Amino acid sequence: xxxxxxxxxxxxxxxxxxxxxxxxxxxxxxxxxxxxxxxxxxxxxxxxxxxxxxxxxxxxxxxxxxxxxxxxxxxxxxxxxxxxxxxxxxxxxxxxxxxxxxxxxxxxxxxxxxxxxxxxxxxxxxxxxxxxxxxxxxxxxxxxxxxxxxxxxxxxxxxxxxxxxxxxxxxxxxxxxxxxxxxxxxxxxxxxxxxxxxxxxxxxxxxxxxxxxxxxxxxxxxxxxxxxxxxxxxxxxxxxxxxxxxxxxxxxxxxxxxxxxxxxxxxxxxxxxxxxxxxxxxxxxxxxxxxxxxxxxxxxxxxxxxxxxxxxxxxxxxxxxxxxxxxxxxxxxxxxxxxxxxxxxxxxxxxxxxxxxxxxxxxxxxxxxxxxxxx
Ligand SMILES: *[C@@H]1O[C@H](CO)[C@@H](O)[C@H](O)[C@H]1NC(C)=O
Ligand SMILES: *[C@@H]1O[C@H](CO)[C@@H](O)[C@H](O)[C@H]1NC(C)=O
Ligand SMILES: *[C@@H]1O[C@H](CO)[C@@H](O)[C@H](O)[C@H]1NC(C)=O
Numbered sequence: 001x002x003x004x005x006x007x008x009x010x011x012x013x014x015x016x017x018x019x020x021x022x023x024x025x026x027x028x029x030x031x032x033x034x035x036x037x038x039x040x041x042x043x044x045x046x047x048x049x050x051x052x053x054x055x056x057x058x059x060x061x062x063x064x065x066x067x068x069x070x071x072x073x074x075x076x077x078x079x080x081x082x083x084x085x086x087x088x089x090x091x092x093x094x095x096x097x098x099x100x101x102x103x104x105x106x107x108x109x110x111x112x113x114x115x116x117x118x119x120x121x122x123x124x125x126x127x128x129x130x131x132x133x134x135x136x137x138x139x140x141x142x143x144x145x146x147x148x149x150x151x152x153x154x155x156x157x158x159x160x161x162x163x164x165x166x167x168x169x170x171x172x173x174x175x176x177x178x179x180x181x182x183x184x185x186x187x188x189x190x191x192x193x194x195x196x197x198x199x200x201x202x203x204x205x206x207x208x209x210x211x212x213x214x215x216x217x218x219x220x221x222x223x224x225x226x227x228x229x230x231x232x233x234x235x236x237x238x239x240x241x242x243x244x245x246x247x248x249x250x251x252x253x254x255x256x257x258x259x260x261x262x263x264x265x266x267x268x269x270x271x272x273x274x275x276x277x278x279x280x281x282x283x284x285x286x287x288x289x290x291x292x293x294x295x296x297x298x299x300x301x302x303x304x305x306x307x308x309x310x311x312x313x314x315x316x317x318x319x320x321x322x323x324x325x326x327x328x329x330x331x332x333x334x335x336x337x338x339x340x341x342x343x344x345x346x347x348x349x350x351x352x353x354x355x356x357x358x359x360x361x362x363x364x365x366x367x368x369x370x371x372x373x374x375x
Pocket of ligand 3: 159160190191192
């Protein structure tokens with residue numbers, strides 16, 4: 001199954017309709033609801049939904065200041081202001097649908113949908129359908145005796161949050177993250193590994209669906225990348241093959257390989273199995289539907305609806321917790337801890353928390369672990 005603009009659009013329209021209906025209910029029920037106040041700050045929702053241009057422009061200017069944004073012409077400024085206003089409305093809709101998280105202004109609030117899609121629709125062949133049986137799915141592991149909470153960051157297996165830029169290379173970051181973790185567990189050394197090698201050199205196609213090929217800034221799959229690395233001989237370090245956020249000529253040098261990939265495995269969709277494999281193998285590469293991540297600021301994201309079929313973003317599962325403090329009335333929830341590649345200014349210092357146990361946003365459908373060997 002392909003993730004195309006059409007399908008994404010269908011989801012969005014459905015979400016919007018539902019969100020609008022729901023926000024109408026919420027707004028009507030409790031105008032002083034902190035959910036609403038969060039998104040609208042000091043403006044009443046009526047003003048917000050209507051024509052509070054001055055207020056919007058003020059928020060836009062503080063956004064520019066906060067994130068050091070500059071626009072070279074008045075036209076560009078107005079264009080970005082218009083996009084920003086639309087994104088405020090989208091944030092309010094997401095807030096209504098996802099009340100245990102906080103949605104609002106993010107570093108990407110001046111990006112249009114097309115620009116933003118480049119950052120999240122980097123995983124192609126979504127849904128995880130068709131993955132089963134391509135390579136071995138890991139045999140079930142013992143799930144008893146797992147800790148209540150677990151975080152590979154505390155154990156030194158996770159590099160700093162990276163920034164993919166306006167390039168659909170999330171699949172490469174998800175891949176390097178899982179290899180960095182596996183290599184750390186095998187050797188005790190944490191290395192930054194090269195996404196650019198994958199962006200430039202990996203054109204591997206899926207074994208069953210030959211049309212699903214890794215394609216630089218236009219998307220790819222983590223499992224294809226593991227196959228490429230097993231063939232190519234391994235992965236260089238970031239320092240020897242630095243990231244440029246653009247596809248270029250392949251400059252891979254086999255003599256510079258830092259880590260070799262020996263094997264990889266798909267993890268079953270059962271979230272207890274995913275937790276057990278996470279603890280056993282290290283951080284796992286996963287795909288998910290990123291629609292709620294556009295406006296995400298913090299908290300445990302647990303949207304009322306989030307299409308499971310439209311997996312479009314590759315990220316890294318690094319841990320889980322038993323009780324996520326949720327800001328509002330829905331109480332504590334168990335959650336996953338997910339490393340993203342949109343820089344440390346996005347989300348919770350670059351991380352996303354997603355509620356656990358519901359196959360939320362398809363996060364359980366495209367999970368893989370990798371086995372490495374030092375060169
Ligand atoms: C925003 O609203 C809060 C609470 O109603 C108030 O204390 C604060 O002064 C307001 N801020 C501005 C900038 O109007
Ligand atoms: C690779 O992983 C698969 C799936 O887990 C397993 O069946 C296979 O034996 C492994 N191959 C090697 C060479 O370790
Ligand atoms: C990885 O690269 C980042 C950014 O250059 C750097 O801050 C960090 O220390 C590096 N981590 C390791 C383990 O080398």
